[in-house]
Amino acid sequence: MSASPDPLPQTFFARSALEVARDLVGCTFLFGEAGGRIVETEAYRQDDPCCHGYRGKTDRNAVLFGPPGHLYVYFTYGMHFCANVASEEEGVAAGVLLRALEPEHGVEGMVARRGVPEPRLLASGPARLAQALGIGRAENGLPVWEPPLAILPRDAAAPEPRVVTTARIGVRGGDQKPWRFADADSRFLSRSPARTPILPSG
DNA sequence: CTATAGATAATCT
DNA sequence: GATTATCTATAGG
Secondary structure (H helix, E strand, O other): OOOOOOOOOHHHHOOOHHHHHHHHOOOEEEEOOEEEEEEEEEEEEOOOOOOOOOOOOOOOOHHHHOOOOEEEEEEEOOOEEEEEEEOOOOOOOEEEEEEEEEEEEOHHHHHHHHOOOOHHHOOEOHHHHHHHHOOOHHHOOOEOOOOOEEEEOOOOOOOOOOEEEEOOOOOOOOOOOOOEEEEOOOOOOOOOHHHOOEEOOO
């Protein structure tokens, strides 16, 4: 009698990227057989110099400007893919970077794709996460509420995650906005919150 | 534990 | 030609 809950609908993502990023912590992200509990996200909004859409729409960032709830996959550093979920409204560049998750489903496949056995190295980091799940160019633009993608809501019976807010990691130039959201009690973060400025959240 | 260099290519100026 | 929302290996405390 353990029916899987419905995936989060498109309307969930039609809100400020800040709210979506915070609310995604504790949800379950699935791509095919692989996935797990989201423990770390970052928000990017159009008015922010760090946002890929800050300087206008291009072929690369077009999904970020599209309707909410679609996967924005970009390639960087000559070797890494990273996955975001577009948010807010069509025409506005905003999204949530999926930075880390706790492997729960299809762990064997993740180990094979990553080439490392340590659970804590499988998906703790945006490029690791994408590689572990097998996300690449082909997944750019896919809706996250339809197979093979799904994001499941938190278990209502489980305690709410303790979400901490820190500066975003790896962003250059511009201002340091506290738009990283992490489960303070997770051991699967890409970086300890203690190593970044922490602001109380909530 | 922290710090730093090097890898490597699409994208943008 | 410069930059990059990163990762890994390696060196040092």
